[in-house]
Amino acid sequence: MFSKENFKAAFLHRLEMLCGKSFSESTKVDHYQTLGQMIREYVSDDWITTNEQYMATKGKQVYYLSIEYLLGKLLRQNLINLGVEQTVEEGLKELGIDLGELEEIEPDAGLGNGGLGRLAACFLDSLASLNLPGHGQGIRYKHGLFEQKIVNGYQVELPEQWLRSGNVWEVRKLDLAVSVPFWGKVDTKMENGRLIFQHINAETVTAVPYDMPVVGYESKTVNTLRLWNAEPAQFPVHKDILKYKRETEAISEFLYPDDTHDEGKILRLKQQYFLVSASLQSIVKAHKKQYGSLDKLHEYVCIHINDTHPVLAIPELMRILLDQEGFGWDEAWHITQNTISYTNHTTLAEALEKWPVRIFQPLLPRIYMIVEEINERFCRKLWEETPGDWTRIAGLAIIADEFVQMAHLAIVGSFSVNGVARLHTEILKEREMKPFFQLFPEKFNNKTNGIAHRRWLLKANPKLSALLTDAIGPSWTHSANELMGLLKYQDDRSFLEQLGKIKAANKKQLAEMVYKQTGIALDTRAIFDVQVKRLHAYKRQLLNVLHIMYLYNQIKEDSSFQMTPRVFIFGAKASPGYYYAKKIIKLINSVAEKVNNDPKVADRLKVIFMENYRVSLAERIFPAADISEQISTASKEASGTGNMKFMINGALTIGTLDGANVEIHERVGDDNIFIFGLTAEEVLHYYRHGGYESVGYYHHDKRLKQVIDQLINGFFPGIQNEYEPIVDSLLEENDQYFVLKDFASYINTQQRLGSCYTDSLNWQKKSLINIAHAGYFSSDRTIKEYASDIWGIHPLQ
Template sequence: MFSSVPEFKEAYIRKLEMAYGTNFEESSRREQFQTLGILIREYVSKNWIKTNEMYRTSGKKQVYYLSIEFLLGRLLRHNLMNLGVEDVVGKGLKELGIELDDLEEFEADAGLGNGGLGRLAACFLDSLASLSLPGHGCGIRYKHGLFEQTIVDGYQVELPEQWLKHGHVWEVRKGDEAEEIPFWGEVESTVENGRLVFKHINAEIVTAVPYDMPVLGHHNKTVNTLRLWDAEPSKFTANTDILKYKKETEAICEFLYPDDTHDEGKILRLKQQYLLVAASLRAITKSFKKKNRSILELHEHTSIHINDTHPALAVPELMRILMDDEGLGWDEAWHLTVNTLSYTNHTTLSEALERWPVRIFKTLLPRIYMIVEEINERFCKGLWDRYPGDWNRIENMAIIAHDEVRMAPLSIVGSHSINGVAKLHTDILKEREMNLYYQIFPERFNNKTNGITHRRWLMKANPRLTDLITDSIGPDWVNDTMQLEKLLQFRDSSFLEKMAEIKHGNKERLASRILEKTGIAVDPHSIFDVQVKRLHAYKRQLLNVLHIMYLYNRIKENPHYDMYPRTFIFGAKASPGYYFAKKVIKLINSVADKVNHDPEVNKKMKVVFLENYRVSLGEEIFPAADVSEQISTASKEASGTGNMKFMMNGALTVGTLDGANVEITELVGRENIFLFGLSAAEVLEYQRNGGYHAQEYYHYDRRIRTVVDQLVNGFFPDTYNEFTEIYDSLLASNDQYFVFRDFSSYADIQEEIGRQFGDQTAWNKKSLINIAKSGFFSSDRTILEYADDIWHAEPVIIK
C-alpha cells in the first residue's frame, strides 16, 4: 500500500486537502481520522472489486453468514495491521505530529451487537477473509445498536448509542441494489397454466437498502463483504398514513433487540428478522442467477448459514423464492432449501429459543406463514407415519403448536446441518434439549467448538506479548496458532520474567484507565480478577458479588485476615427489560461503594464496575487480567468466548465445567485451571428429579445466611427494598442457578487462587501453559471445520 513513510505522508495530506478543502495545519483530529479511513477504504477497493470478480468467475461455493449481530469493534488499527502498514502509517503520522492512538479514539465501536453471539460472528468474518475463503456477512445496520450504558448512583441508565453520529467511514451505500420487502396484506391464489400461483397483495412495502463494508484478510488480497441492511420508506399508496408509515419503517432498524414484552415490540423484532432474511436471500439468489446457472444447482454453489434462530425465516423465505419466483414444485424447492441452509444453535435455555404468536406472525407475514404451516403439516405427517399415535411426541416437536411458531424446530427441520458450539453443549443438545430431533436426523448434528480471532485479541490487543512470542518462536504461529505450543519450551527461562513484565505493564495501563473513568485508584500489584460479559442470571455475576460480600465480612471480623490483595473488575450490560439483571448491577455498585470507602477493607481489595463494556474496552481488559471468571451454572453456557480471550492473554480460569471450559481443562490440565461447583450432569439431575433446597444452605451455612440477609437488613444504606427481588430469587424461588450449592466450593477455590498467586514463578508457568495451549481456540480452526464439514467451501486465492 505505502512502501515508505514519505509516500504515505504525501498521499495522506493530499487526500485530506481534497476531502475537506483545508490545509493540514488547520484540520481537526476528526478530519484527520476520517481522512485516514477514506484513504484505506479507497486503497482496498481495488482488491475488493478484484475479490468479487474472482468469486464470480471461479465457480467456487459462496458462503453467506446471516446474523442479527456483528460486534465488530474499531476497525482502523485492525485494518492497518491486516494490510501490513501499521508501522509505516504510525511513523508517518508521528512525523506529522499525530499519534495513531489518538486518532483511533475518534472511531466509535460499531453498534451492531451485544455479546458473544455478535463477537463470534465478527471473528468468523475475520477468519473467512484471512483464510481466503469466499464468505460474507449479512446483518442489519442499527442506527443506535443496543444502547450506551452509563451508571448513575449505581443504576444502569440506557442512552442511545450514537455510533453513526459522524457517519461511518468504512461503509458504502448501495442504493441501486435495494430490495422491496412486503409486510401485512393478503395472499391471493390463482391457477396459471395448470399451476397454483400465490401473490402477496395490498402489502405495506419497506425498502431494504444495503450498506457494504470491506472485510480484510490478514496479509493477503482477499476483501470479503459485510452487507448491512437499512429500512427506508418505499412507495406511498393513496390511503397511506405517511407519517405513521415513515415512523414505523424507520423504527425497524432503530435498535438491536427491541423490548418484546408487548405486541408492538414483537412485531418490530419479527420485522427486523424478516427484513434481514428476505433482503439477503433475494440479493443472494439474484447474484447466483447472474452466473447463468440453473437454480437447481443453488445448493452446489451457495451455502447460507443461520447464526442462532434470529434468521430462521430463511427456511420459508428460500422456499417462497424458489416456488413463487422461480416456479419450482414443493419437493424440488425443499431439497434445495435443506441442502443450502445450515444452522448453529447457541443455547440450552428454553426461554432463549424464539417463538412467535400465530396471531402476529400470520397477519404480518401472510405468505411466509402459509409456507411454515405447510412445512409443519408435512413434518408432522412424517412423524405420525414413524410414531403412529404418539401425539405427545408430535406436540413437542411440531413447528407450530399452542398458537406459536417455534423458530428452533423450523431451523432444524429446514437445514442439513445443526451444530453446537462446544463439545458439552452439543452433547446436551443431542442427549437432552433436542434429543427428539436427533433421533430423526442424527446425521445432521455435529459440533464446532467456538474460536476467537487471535489477530484482534492477541496481536492487536497485546502487541508487546505478540512481539515476545514472535521473537521466541518465529512468525509462523500467526498463520498456524497451534505452533504456540512451542512456547512450552520456555517454562524455565527468562521468558517468564519478560511475560510477567508485560502483564504488569498492561495492568498499569488498565489501572490508569480505571482511575480516569471511575476515580478509583487500584494497585497493579494486586490480583486483577475479572468478570466481563453480558449480565444474565445463569452467568452468575451474583455468585461473584456475594463472595465479595463474604470477604468483606471476613476482613471486618478479622482485620488481620491474610488475603492476597485483589481488584475485582466487572463489566456488563443488562438488557433494558431485564429487571433482575439491572438489580445485580446496582448490587455490584453498592458493594463497590461499601468496599472502596472502608479503610479497613480497601487495602486488601477494591471493586470496580466499568460502564459501557464493549470491544474496545475489552481489548484493554483481557491483556491485564490475572483471573478469568467463567462461573456459569454448569450446562447453561453453550461455549463462551471470553474464556478463550483471557486464556490467550495468559489469565488463569476459575470456572465450572461448562461450555468450552471443558475443552480448556482438557488442553491445559486440571492443575492449570481452577475448577469448582456442580457438574453439568449433576445440574441436569437436580432439574429432572428435584432434591435441591436452597433454604437448607441458607440455614446451615452462616456465610451464606449473613450475605443474603445483608441484601435486605439495611447493610447497604439508602437501599430500602432495593435487593428484595434478588433475595426472593435465592430463597422464595429456590435459587434456580444453584448459587448457594456452589458457594462453598467457589470460596475455597478463590482462597486457593490467592495462595497460588503468591508464588509468582509457579503462577507464570501456569499462565504460559494457558497461552501455549490457546491456539486451538483460534477462529481459523473453527472456520476451517465449518468450511470442510458443513459448507464444503474452498479457498479462492486473490492474485
Template sequence: MFSNKAEFKAVFLQKLEMTFGTSFGESTKREQFQTLGHMIREYVSSDWIQTNEQYRSTGKKQVYYLSIEFLLGRLLRHNLMNLGIETVVMEGLQELGIDLEDLEEIEADAGLGNGGLGRLAACFLDSLASLNLPGHGCGIRYKHGLFEQKIVDGYQVELPEQWLRHGHVWEVRKSDDSIEIPFWGKVESYQENGKLMFRHLQAETVTAVPYDLPVIGYQTETVNTLRLWSAEPSRFTANTDILRYKKETESISELLYPDDTHDEGKILRLKQQYLLVAASLQSIVSSYKKQKRSLLEFHQFVGIHINDTHPALAVPELMRILMDEEGLGWNEAWYITVNTLSYTNHTTLSEALEKWPMRIFQPLLPRIYMIIEEINERFCQELWEKYPGDWGHIESMAILAHGEVRMAPLAIVGSHSVNGVASLHTEILKEREMNAYYQVFPERFNNKTNGITHRRWLIKSNPKLTNLITDSIGPKWIEDTENLENLLAFRKDQAFLTELGDIKKANKEKLAKIIHEKSGILVDTNSIFDVQVKRLHAYKRQLLNVLHIMYLYNRLKTDPGYSLYPRTFIFGAKASPGYYFAKKVIKLINTVADKVNHDPDVNDRLKVVFLENYRVSLAEDIFPAAEVSQQISTASKEASGTGNMKFMMNGALTVGTLDGANVEITELVGEENIFLFGLRAQEVLNFQKNGGYNSREYYHYDTRIREVTEQLVNGFFPDTEGEFTAIYDSLLNHNDQYFVLRDFASYVQIQEQVSEAYRDRSKWLEKSLVNIAKSGYFSSDRTIQEYANNIWKIKPIK
C-alpha cells in the same frame, strides 16, 4: 497506493485538503481520522472488486453468514494491521505530529451487536477472509445499536448509542441494490398453466437498502463483504398516514433487540428478522442468477448459514423465492432449501429459543405463514409415520403448536446441518434439549467448538506479548496458532517468565490508568486483577461473584488476622433494558463497590470496579491485563463462551465451572492449570429433572451464606430498603434457579486456592504460560476451517 512514509504523507495531505477544503494545520482530529479511513477503503477497493470478480469467474461455492449481530469493534488499526501497512502509516503520521492512537479514539465502536453471538460472527468474518475463503456476512445496520450504558447512582441508565452520528467511514451505500420487503396485506391464489400460484396483495412495503463494508483478510488480497441492511420508506407504498408509516419503517433498523414484552415490540422484532432474511436471500439469489446457472444447482454453489434462531425465517423465505418467483415445485424447492441452509444453536436455555404468537405472525407475514404451515404439515406427517398414534410426541416437536411459531424446530427441520458450539453443549443438545429431533435427524447434528481471532485478541490488543512470543518461537504461530505450543519449551525459563510477568504488569498499569480516568478509583497494580466481563444474565452468575466479595469484606472486618492477598475485582456488563433482575445485580455490584472502596479497614486489600459501557474497544484493554478470568456460569447453561478463550490467550487463569468450552480448556491445560469448582452439568440437569435441591438448607447450615443473603435486605447497605428484595427472593423464595448457594462454598474454597497459587509468582507465571501455549486450539481459523470442510464445503480461492 503508497510504499513508504514520504509517499503516504503526500497522499494523506492531498486527500485531507481535497476532502475537507482545509489546510492540514487547520484540520481537526476527526477530519484526519476520516481522511485516513477513506484512504484505506480506497486502498482496498481494487482488491475488493478483484475478490468479487474472482468469486464470480471461478464459480466456486460461496457462503453467506446471516446474523442479527456483528460486534465489530473499531476497525482502523485492525485494517491497517491486516493490510501490513501499520508501521508505514504510524511513522508517517508521527512525522506529521499525529499520534495514531489519538485517531483510533475518534472511531466509535460499531453498534451492531451486544454479546458473544455478535463477537463470534465478527471473528468468523475475519477468519474467512484471512483463510481466503469465499464467505460474507449479512446483518442489519442498526442506527442506535443496543444502547450506551451509563452508571448513575449505581443504576444502569440506557442512552441511545450514537455511533453513526458522524457517518461510518468504512461503509458504501448501494442504493441500486435496494430490495422491497412486503408486510401485512393478503395472499391470493390463482392458476397459471395448470399450476397453483400465489401473489401478495395490499402489502405495506419497506425498502431494505444495503451498506457494504470490506472485510479485509490478514496480509492476503482477499476482501470479503459484510452487507448491512437499513430499513427505509418505500415509494411504492400508498399510505394515508405517511408519518406513522415513516416512523414504523425506520424503527425496524433503529435498535438491536427492541423490548418484546408487548405486541408492538414483538411485531418490530419479527419485521427486523424478516427484513434481514428476505433482503439477504433475494440479493443472494439475484447474484446467483447472473451466473446463468440452473436454480436446481443452487445448493451446490451457495451455502446460507443461520446464526442462532433469529434468521430462521430463511427456511420459508427461500421456499417462497424458489416457488413463487422461480416456479419450482414444492419437492424441488424443499430439497434445495434444506441442502443450502445450515444452523448453529447457541443456547440450552429453553426461554432463549424464540417462539412467536401465530396471531401476530400470520397477519404480518401471510405468505411466509402459509409456507410454514405446509412445512409443519409435512413434517408432522413424517413423524406420524415414525411414531404412529403418539400425538403427544408429535405435538411437542411440531413447528406450529399452542398458538405459536417455534423458530428452533423450523431451523432444524429446514437445514442439513445443526451444530452446537462446544463439545458439552452439543452433547446436551443431542441427549436432552433437542433429543427428539436428534432421533429423527441424527446425521444433521455435529459440534463446532467456538474460536476467537488471535489477530484482534492477541496481536492487536497485546502487542508486547505478541513480540515476546515471536521473539521466542518465530512468527509461524501467526499463520497457524497451534505453533503456540512451542512456548512450552520456556516453562522453566526464569528470564522468559520474568518478562512475561513484566508485560502483564505493564498491561495492568495501562488498565489501572483507564479505571482511574473513568471512575476515579485508584487500584493497586500489585493486587490480583480478577475479572468478570460479559453480558449480565442470571445464569452467568455475576451474583455469585459479588456475594463472595461481600463474604471477603465481612471476613476482613471481623477477622483482623485474615491474610487476604490484595484483590481487585473488575466487572463489565450490560443488562437488557427490560431485564429487572439483571439491573438489580448491577446496582448491587456498584453498592458493594461503594462500601468496600470507601472503607479504610479493607480498601488496601480489596477493591471493586464496575466499568460502564462494556464494549470491544474496552475489552481490548481488559483482556491483556486480567490475571483471573471468571467463567462461573451454572454448569450446562453456557453454550461455549468466547471470553474464556480471550483471557486464556492473554495468560489469565480461569476460575470456572465445567461448562461450555471450559471443558475443552481443562482438557488442554490440565486441571493443575485451571481452578474448577461447583456442580457438574449432569448434576444440574438431574436436579432440574428430578428436584431435590433446597436452597434454604444451604442458607440454614452455612453461616457465611446466611450473613451475605441477609445483608441484601437488613439495612447493611444504607438507603437501599427494598432494593435487593428481588435478588433475595430469587435465592430463597424461588429456590435459587441457578444454584448460586449450592456452589458458594466450593467457590470460596477455589478462590482461596487462587490466592495461595498467586503467592508463588514463578509457579503462577508457568501456569499462565501453559494457558497461552495451549490457546492456539481456540483460534477461529480452526473453527472456520471445520465449518468450511464439514458443513459448507467451500474451498480457499487465492
C-alpha cells in the same frame, strides 16, 4: 502509496480534497476521516478482484446471516491486516498526528451485543484471512443496543450514536436495493395450469445495502459484510405517511427492541424477516446472474443461520423458489434443505424463540402459509412413522399451541445443526433436542467456538505479541497452533519474568484508565480478578458479588484474616427489560461503594464496575487480567468465548465445567485452571429429580447466611427493599442457578487461587501454559471445520 513519504504526500493531498481546508486548519476528526477513506480505497482493488475471482472460479460460497455483528473498531485492525500499521503510524507521527488518538475517535460499531455478535465478527476475520469465500449479512442498526451509563449505581440506557459522523468503512449501494413486504394478504390465480400465489396490498419497505470490506490478515482476499438499512418505499400505499415512515425506519433503528408488548414483538419479527428477505433476494439475484437458474443453488451456495433469529430464511427461500421461480414443492424443499445450515447457541428454553401465530400470520401472510405447509408435511411424516402418537408429534411440531417454534423450523429445514462446544452439543443431543436428534442423527455435529487470535493478541496486546514473536517466530499469527512452541520456555526463568513484566505493564495501563474515569487508585500488585460479559442470572455475577461481601466481612471482623489483595473488575450490560439483571448491577455498585470507601479495607480489596462494556474496552481489560471468571451454572453456557480471550492473554480461569471451559480444562490440565462446583450432569439430575433445597444451605453456612441477610438488613444504608427480589430468587424460588450450592466450593477455590498467586514464577508458568494451549481456540480452526464439514467451501487460490 505505502512508502512513508508517498503516504504522507497522499494523506495531505487527500485531506485538502476531502475537507476543503488546509492541514493547519484541520481537526483530529478530519484526520480520522481522511485516513479511513484512504484505507478503504486502498483495499478497493483487492475487494473488486476478490469478487471477480469468485465469479470466475464458480466455487461454492457461504453467506453468514446474523442479527448482530460486534465488530469493534476497524482502523488499526485493517492497518495490521494490510501490513502497513508501522508505515502509517510513523508517517502520521512525522506530521504531528498520533494514530492512537485517531483510534479513539472511531466509534465501536453499534451492530451487536454479546458473544453471538462477537463470534460472527471473529468468523468474518477468519474467513477472509484463510482466503475462504464467505460473506456476512446483517442489519445496519442506527443505534445498536444502547450506551450504558451508571447513575447512582443504576444502569441507565442512552441511544448509541455510533453513526453520528457516518461510517467511513461503508459504501451505500442504492442500485442493489430490494423491496420487503409486510401485512396485506395472499391472492391466488391459475396460470398455465398452475396455482400462483400473490402477496397483495402489502406495505413494502425498501432495503438498501451498505457494504463494508472485510480485510484478511496478510491476504489479498477482501470479503464483504453487507448491512441492510430500512427506508421508506418510493410510492408507499399508506394513509398515514408519517406513521409509515416512523415504522419503516424503526426496523433498522435498534438492536433487540423490548418485546414485552406486542408492538415490540412485531418489530422484532419485522427485523428478522427484513434481514432474511433482503439477504436472500440479493443472494439469489447474484447466483442467477452467474448461473442462470436456481436448480443447483445448493451446490454453489450455503446460507448459514447464526441462531434462530434468521430462521425465516427457510420459508423465504421456499417462497422465492415456489412463487418466483416456478419450482414444485418437492424440488424447492430439496434445494432449501440442502442450502441452509444452522448453529444453535443455547440450552436455555426461554432463548429458543417462538412467535405467536396471531402476530406472525397477519404480518407475514405468505410466509406463514409456507411454514404451515412445512409443518403439515412434517407432521404427516411423523404420523406415518408412529401412528397415533400425538404426544411425540406435538413435541416435534413446528406450529403448536398457537406458536411457531423457530428452533424446530431450523432443524427441519436445514441439512446441518451444530452446537458451539462439545458439552453443549451433547446436551442438545441427549436432552434439549433429543427427539430431533433421534429423528435426524446425521444432521447434528459440534463446532467448538474460537476467537480471532490476531485481534486479541496483535491488536489488543502488542507487548505480549512481540515477546511471542521473539520467542517462536511470527508464524503463530497465521497458524495459532504454533503457540505450542512456547512450552519449551515453561521452565525458563528469564522468559517467565518477562511475561510477568508485560502483565504488570498492562495492569498499570488499565489502572491509569480506571483512575482517570473513577478517581479510584488500584494496587497493580493485587490480583486483577475479572468478570466481563452480558449480565444474566445463569452467568452468576451474583456468586462473585456474594464472595466479595464475604471477603469484606472477614477483613472487618477477623483481624487475623489473611488474603492476597484483590481488585474485582466487572463489565456488563443488562437487557433494558431484564429487571433482575439490573438489580445485580445495582448490587455490584452498592458493594463497590461500601468496599472502596472503607479505610479499614485499604488496598486489600477494591471493586470496579466499568460502564458501557464493549469491544474496545475489552481490548484493554483482557491483557490486564490475572483471573478470568467463567462461573456459569454448569450446563447453561453454550460455549463462552471470553474464556478464550482471557486464556490467550495469559489469565487463569476460575470456572465450572461448563461450555468450552471443559475443553480448556482438558488442554491445560488440573494444575493450570481452577475448577469448582457442580458438573452439568449433577445440575441436570437436580432439574429432573429435585432434591435441592437452597434454604438448607442458607441455614447451615453462617458465611452465606450473613451475606444474604446483609442484602435486606440495612447493611447498605439508605436502600430499603432494593435487593428483596435477589433474596427471593435465592430462598423463595429455590435458587434455580445453584448459587448457594456452589458457594462453599467457590470460596475454597478462590482461597487456593490466592495462595498460588503468591508464587510469582509458578503463576507465570501456569499463564504461559494457558497461552500455549489457546491456539486451539482460534476461530481459524473453527472456520476450517465449518468449511470442510458443513459448508463445503475451499480457499481462493
